[in-house]
Amino acid sequence: LEAFAIATGAVVRHQELGRDGISSLIDQVESEEVVWDVVLIPTEAVLPIAQQTHLSAIDYNVVDDADLYPELLMQHGVGARLYSTVMVYAAQLETAPRGWEDFWNLDLFGGTRSLRRWPVGTLEFALLADGVASADLYPLDTARAFASLDRIRDATQFYEDGKSPVEFVRTGQAGLASAWSVRTALPDVVSLVKPQWNGGMIAADSWVIPRGAPNTDVAMSFVNFATRAVPTANYTRLQNFGPVNQNALTLLRSDIVAGLPNAPENLSRQFFQNWAYWAENLESLTAQFEDWLFNPLASPTAEG
Incomplete structure (x- = not known):
């Protein structure tokens, strides 16, 4: 300014x-x-x-x-300005999770999961975990997404505060979480929590x-x-x-670029949020998501 x-x-x-x-x-x-x-x-x-x-x-x-x-x-x-929602994990892990399939694999990576209480991103990650390619995400197969979420519902805590997921992973309250990439670069967590860019969702x-x-x-x-x-x-x-x-990007130090969502090697592993899709479907899918969250016996169907 x-x-x-x-x-x-x-x-x-x-x-x-x-x-x-x-x-x-x-x-x-x-x-x-x-x-x-x-x-x-x-x-x-x-x-x-x-x-x-x-x-x-x-x-x-x-x-x-x-x-x-x-x-x-x-x-x-x-x-x-750009940011991503990515998977985050503790830097001390001997083997880093490779993508959302590993996030959903409770046997390979133990501990609680943490996802945002919001359909945007959460549904996309559920589909990626179920084998959908990022290029084929939209329009979302919502029935398949909720069925995928059913698999980890009992092991997942849902957050609303953007500060929470990184803090959960940093303190061991969650093994893996979705989180905004900008929060992984904060001084008090940068050496303790790492982002996995594979399958990240770029937003702005x-x-x-x-x-x-x-x-x-x-x-x-x-x-x-x-x-x-x-x-x-x-x-x-x-x-x-x-x-x-x-x-x-050419004006920034290489160590800064490496931690950005649009660093070339990070950008190629992610997808852009489809804003037109969510403009049309946010209200209805938010209602479905909340119903799913509080009514475990009734996952949404393809018809909604």
Whole structure:
């Protein structure tokens, strides 16, 4: 933000979004009292909000997309930072788990499992564990996914706080867990907990511009600036998110790149979350997931 202000002379004010940020964005647009020019939101929220006509279209004549990952280019949003949900395990393990098949193998790797209480990612990992190739995941075979989860239900604790899974593995409360990759690089866990990139799910946060923003032109220029190689590399040096500009990787030390979800050798072993699929199915599959979690005798069928 400071670099953009210096480069352009624009006056930039920053506000933390908070838990009610998306609701506030929608309220501002619907009341025609928009005070935010650019907002950083989870990418899975972009399409649903855009479908309500609450976002301005991205002007790709202003935002240079040549070096950005194509998966992060949307009509109403542009990727801002990358992260992955990966399997994590204790660094002290003599043999590292190779993928989600090993996560599901309670005989080979003992101990409690920990998965996010959320269908996004959890269902994909269940299918990977059951032998589905990452290229064939979508549309999800939900009946098969829940049947796969049935196999480890009794050995699994489901978390809601993003800090929990790494802490569970670090302290031995869980043998294996799914977790955000950025948390494996924190100073107090980096030597104790390791990520397994095989079968990881790449996700992102994105820049969006509310419809009716008071400074749309400046906002579009900011999105372009914020997705250039140098600013994205600088941000990665501060936080272990992957830069959305592919040229940024060449500006970073090799040891930093090695821990990023879009390091070439890590990227090739993962898949991108299908945001369009989840925009259409999140509500219904969240209800199915919660029903499965609290009603062990009734796994969802293919019909839902």
